[in-house]
Amino acid sequence: MITIFNKLNFSKQHPVLIENFDQLRERLLDWLLVLSVLLMIPSSILMIMRSFSLGWTLNSFLQLIIYGCFMILVWQRRRIPYNWRSYLMIGLWWLSCTIGLFLIGPAGEAKAMFIVLTLITMLLLPVRFGWLMVGLIALTINVVGIMVIWYGWKFTINYQLFINDPLSWLFASYHLSVFAGLSAYVVWQMVHALQISLEQSQAQREQLQTALARQQAIFASNNAAIAVIRNRTFIEVNEYLAHFFGYQTAELVGQPTRLVYLNDEHYETFGQQLYQSLLDHQHYATEFQFRHKNGLPVWTYISVSKLQTTAQGVEVAMLAIDISKRKQMEESLRTAEQFAHATVNALSAHLCVLDEHGTILTVNRAWRKFAQLNPPMSTHYAEGTNYLDICDNAANNDKILEAAMMANGIRAILQGRRENFSIEYACHSPTEQRWFIANVNRFSESGPARVVVTHENITEHKCAEIALKTSEERYRSLITAMSEGVVMQNQQGKIITCNAAAERILGLTQDQMIGRTALDPRWRAIREDGSDFPGEIHPASIALRTGKPQHGVIMGVHKPNSQLSWILINAEPLFQEDKTKPHAVVATFSDITEARIVKLQIEEQRRTLQTVLDNIPVAVQVFAAPSATVILANQQAQKLLGRPVACDAPLDDLNQTYGAFIDGTDTLYPPEKMPLVRGFAGETTMVEDMELRRLDGSRILLQVFGAPIRDDTGQVTASVVIFQDVTERKRAEENIKANEQRLRRLGDNLPSGAIYQVVHTSQGQVYFPYISAGIERIFGVSAQEIIANAWSLYRLIESEANGSRKRTRICSQFATI
Secondary structure (H helix, E strand, O other), X not given: OHHHHHHOOHHHHOHHHOOOHHHHHHHHHHHHHHHHHHHHHHHHHHHHHHHHHHOXXXXXXXXXXXXXXXXXXXXXXXXXXXHHXXXXXXXXXXXXXXXXXXXXXOOHHHHHHHHHHHHHHHHHOOHHHHHHHHHHHHHHHHHHHHHHHOOOOOOOOOXXXXXXXXHHHHHHHHHHHHHHHHHHHHHHHHHHHHHHHHHHHHHHHHHHHHHHHHHHHHHHOOOOEEEEEEOOEEEXXXXXXXXXXXXXXXXXXXXXXXXXXXXXXXXXXXXXXXXXXXXXXXXXXXXXXXXXXXXXXXXXXXXXXXXXXXXXXXXXXXXXXXXXXXXHHHHHHHHHHHHHHHHHHHOOOEEEEEOOOOEEEEEOHHHHHHHHHOOOHHHHOOOOOEHHHHHHHHHHHOOOHHHHHXXXXXXXXXXXXXXXXXXXXXXXXOOOOXXXXXXXEEOOOOOOOOEEEEEEEOHHHHHHHHHHHHHHHHHHHHHHHOOOEEEEEEOOOOEEEEOHHHHHHHOOOHHHHOOOOOOOHHHOOEOOOOOEOOHHHOHHHHHHHHOOOEEEEEEEEXXXXXXXXXXXXXXXXXXXXXXXXXXXXXXEEEEOHHHHHHHHHHHHHHHHHHHHHHXXXXXXXXXXXXXXXXXXXXXXXXXXXXXXXXXXXXXXXXXXXXXXXXXXXXXXXXXXXXXXXXHHOOOOEEEEEEEEEOOOOOEEEEEEEEEEEEOOOOOEEEEEEEEEEOHHHHHHXXXXXXXXXXXXXXXXXXXXXXXXEEEEOOOOOEEEEEEOOHHHHHHOOOHHHHHHOOHHHHHHHHXXXXXXXHHHHHHHHHHHO
16 A cells, blocks of 8 residues: 555655645545545445345445446546546535435544545635535434434344344444544645655745846846836836936836937837737837937837736836947948949949859949940840850850950959959940940959959050150151250169260260269260259259259250360159159250350350450440340440449330430420330430439530441341430530521621532532521622522622623622632
């Protein structure tokens, strides 16, 4: 029996299965049924043996039938619900006890079975059924007692015989032991289950406390924003969530969640989505823009789970994570991707990306547009087409060498044998000539091989290259034919090329000049004064060093035959794009040896002329046209002017500059009447009415002569002015004129004489500038007629020549003159 009990100790074998009291009672019921059937087997044997000994009774038959019902109940227990199994088992026991009580009387085992039956009912069924069983047992015993006492009910058992029979005592002992064992077993199982339940409750309490502490730690953690919400009102929030939205914890607890929404529309929309999802799935997660306390939107990942539904409403737990930075990164990535796509599409180059097999993965807008404009390429060059097959077909069928080279280059890059590949090729259309350059580059990222193929239209560049080549050839021919020498030096100052004129002027071949620098002492360069010309200050060296052009530098260079040649040098620095330091310099020079000789001769003649001019008594100035700059003046000019010569005075200010006035007035001499200005106009003039007021206050009267100077073509290149001081001469002329006036007045008043003035020219002509009025009284001819015809006076004198006295008188009168 103990072994059977140990095997039936399911609380030890399966402690995990005992989850609640209902499960314990159901398990107890099943094992009680099994135990009852097992225990009824010995009881049935003893009852049969006693019946054979004492005789069969109705009680024996009925008890055996009840034992059979117990076996059927155990056999079909899995098909019968717990409550009905309980009712049937307790009912069968009650029926067994009641039959025994009615037929054999209140025997000890019947009372013991009633006690066990009451205990089992209390344990297996709700409490009310236990008390009903107590009442039913009491009613049964009282009914039997009433029937025995009042109605004379007779029991069917012979108590004396029953007592004297050993089987009765054995049967009674077995029944009492079984009932006691069952009662002890049931109580022990319940106590043991209660102990296990208490231990489990204690363990669960500790686990619950640990879980609550853990949850509280998580809730208060600064790493997650957590809130408990009921009816869209914050019930509990942690500090991180409050800080997440810019509030203090106390500012959110008890407040509606509308605080953290951007607007009413967001509030309503999110609420509908949230509670519909909770209704369907008990959970909701999304990314949403909430509102910070400062009014700015905050991108948030939110996870909401339903906790419970109470009388106050639905409680949910919310977990929020700030994903603003991630959203910014996503936006930046999206912008970068859009920018990359836009950049690729904005490229003028035709671009495509190939996979490891040469299949086109994607193309840009320029590629697609070119394919559409050049059918049938639009169907052969789209995504999904194998570019290597196209190149192979062009190479094999059309014998296009560039296509074969392109395919080999792409395969070499895909196989890792090359990093890039480039080729130029012609692709002419029926209407125009076109050139392209194809570039193939491998992606640097890991993963399957990918290459980028670009085709850039270089027609303009190619045409420019052809034009440049033609231009270079033209300019090379031009430079070769130039009479001026041209030398190009690199950044180190070394000569890298020159033209034929440079070889002729310097007396060196190109091979002899290549590699030389300005510092080479073999040049033996000199200045105009005969001193050395250092290479450091050579025009090309200065242009390379400063980046500034040098012009008009004269240098003497000794040829290998020691002949000295003079050259005029210009140097221009050459710059590369976006560079501030020259990378080369071009020096051009011309042979001015003969010109220098002529210049020296001219300078000698100029010195001679200056010496002559400085020693003549008149002043001379030469003004260049049309600037009126003084290019020549002698010392007499500065002496007469009484001030330094104004070399660049404007024409309109010459009268003020030199103090030129009209003689006898305070009016400045008009510039347009000055001989200098009229000389620029090509006129030769002379004036004698110009008064010069000098700086020392003195005044002189000038006679000024002006004339133009012309070149070989007749163009006026300068104006020469010659002037002298005629102040004294003018005074003498004025005195002579005054004396003549007095003499003429005297002659006009002679009573018997006449005065005249006769002039004999070098050509043999004779005229009378003046004749007094007395001539008419003598000859009867007026003065005007004689002045008009000088010979009329001589004829009158000849007609009177016969009379000596008359001639004598005339002669005496002439003598008076």
